[in-house]
Amino acid sequence: MSPSTFPSTSPTPRRGDEPLLSVRDLSVTFGIKNESPFTAVDGLSFDVRPGQTVGLVGESGCGKSVTSLAVMGLLPPRGNRVSGTVTYDGVDLLSLSPKEMAARRGKDISMIFQDPLSSLNPVVSIGRQVSEVLERHKGMSRKEATPHARDMLAKVGIPDPDRRLKEYPHQLSGGMRQRALIAMALACEPRLLIADEPTTALDVTIQAQILALLRELVEDTGTALIMITHDLGVVAGLCDEINVLYGGRLVERAERHDLFAEPRHPYTGGLLASVPSLDGERGARLTPVPGSVSDNLPWTSACAFAPRCANAVEHCRERTPDLAVAPGGRALRCFNPLAGDPSPAEGTTTQEVR
Numbered sequence: 474m475s476p477s478t479f480p481s482t483s484p485t486p487r488r489g490d491e492p493l494l495s496v497r498d499l500s501v502t503f504g505i506k507n508e509s510p511f512t513a514v515d516g517l518s519f520d521v522r523p524g525q526t527v528g529l530v531g532e533s534g535c536g537k538s539v540t541s542l543a544v545m546g547l548l549p550p551r552g553n554r555v556s557g558t559v560t561y562d563g564v565d566l567l568s569l570s571p572k573e574m575a576a577r578r579g580k581d582i583s584m585i586f587q588d589p590l591s592s593l594n595p596v597v598s599i600g601r602q603v604s605e606v607l608e609r610h611k612g613m614s615r616k617e618a619t620p621h622a623r624d625m626l627a628k629v630g631i632p633d634p635d636r637r638l639k640e641y642p643h644q645l646s647g648g649m650r651q652r653a654l655i656a657m658a659l660a661c662e663p664r665l666l667i668a669d670e671p672t673t674a675l676d677v678t679i680q681a682q683i684l685a686l687l688r689e690l691v692e693d694t695g696t697a698l699i700m701i702t703h704d705l706g707v708v709a710g711l712c713d714e715i716n717v718l719y720g721g722r723l724v725e726r727a728e729r730h731d732l733f734a735e736p737r738h739p740y741t742g743g744l745l746a747s748v749p750s751l752d753g754e755r756g757a758r759l760t761p762v763p764g765s766v767s768d769n770l771p772w773t774s775a776c777a778f779a780p781r782c783a784n785a786v787e788h789c790r791e792r793t794p795d796l797a798v799a800p801g802g803r804a805l806r807c808f809n810p811l812a813g814d815p816s817p818a819e820g821t822t823t824q825e826v827r
């Protein structure tokens with residue numbers, strides 16, 4: 474695809490500017506009327522700048538999707554408590570009314586989900602679904618929106634877009650459906666795109682194509698991208714910065730290169746050891762992280778990961794590790810990290826966050 478494939482979201486500022494999205498101390502607790510409420514996201518903070526791709530990574534249940542739903546204002550209206558701030562372009566999204574938030578969704582911030590089949594309406598043609606977004610958010614008439622919808626399908630690499638416009642989701646392959654969903658998400662040139670496991674339902678070749686498409690989008694338009702995945706392999710070629718979550722809390726954050734070259738949290742190390750590598754020895758076995766999240770200890774009195782951690786020492790089960798943030802932004806929540814340079818947790822210049 475050519476560098477001019479995507480329309481520029483001008484005057485979007487480029488990489489390196491102020492954060493477009495700042496999440497600060499975000500917590501989401503479910504079952505607030507029950508005797509034992511459950512905190513799915515606990516004190517999470519991260520920034521996303523224009524043109525930056527930020528990964529939220531962790532295994533099932535660590536709070537990735539709940540974080541994205543909180544940012545999008547899509548959590549169930551009752552039965553949960555959300556605290557902290559989610560500042561987008563200077564506005565705290567958590568303070569907006571449902572109506573105000575609905576007006577921003579699809580326009581300023583868009584989301585693509587794991588399963589395109591359940592995200593697309595099965596009885597509405599692909600062209601109609603893309604053009605409806607343009608009618609709703611850009612005030613276009615149906616007549617004006619249809620050629621734009623066609624262009625969007627072409628831009629995301631759907632061949633023969635004139636024919637595809639008239640087709641229904643079941644007539645497209647899985648990869649084409651995901652492209653159609655990306656076309657819908659991009660129709661209004663959002664400045665922030667959240668992709669929640671966008672390639673999990675696709676086979677490996679198509680996965681690579683969709684990831685390449687997202688990378689081009691970010692490079693060409695300066696769109697900020699939050700990439701949610703359980704698979705460090707997916708973020709390897711895409712993310713600038715990676716946030717590793719465990720049990721609802723951030724346990725490590727680093728630039729992609731630093732994280733892959735030198736993981737410091739034993740959980741990050743475990744995730745990396747379970748990713749297949751092209752450089753790995755033939756026949757080498759992958760090492761999964763032992764145990765499951767059901768083994769977790771409560772963060773309030775321990776490190777939740779301690780029962781599964783080969784590096785755990787006695788007080789990991791007795792005290793809560795704080796998140797220590799180094800001046801460059803690298804962050805670590807661990808009493809006994811993997812070997813490497815002195816970590817923030819080992820007491821260099823640090824700022825205790827939580």
Ligand SMILES: Nc1ncnc2c1ncn2[C@@H]1O[C@H](COP(=O)(O)OP(=O)(O)OP(=O)(O)O)[C@@H](O)[C@H]1O
Pocket residue numbers: 503504513531532533534535536537538539540549703
């Ligand atoms: N509406 C809800 N009510 C109660 N608990 C919920 C609700 N939504 C999510 N949870 C719980 O919050 C925790 C975090 O869920 P979340 O979907 O964010 O996990 P995830 O990291 O995205 O995992 P997955 O990849 O499996 O979706 C899970 O234990 C989940 O059961």
